[in-house]
Amino acid sequence: MVMTDGECASISLFYSIENVSLSCKHVYKSVSLKQNKR
Known part of the structure; x- marks a missing residue:
């Protein structure tokens, strides 16, 4: 899955956050880890 620009x-x-690209990847990884823990 890939997050939309929006x-x-x-x-x-x-x-x-100033760096959208890096922060997006970081946040997405964090969210994925949280979902995997369920």
């Missing part, structure tokens, strides 16, 4: 932008704005 989702990346929303997350970046929410966390006030």
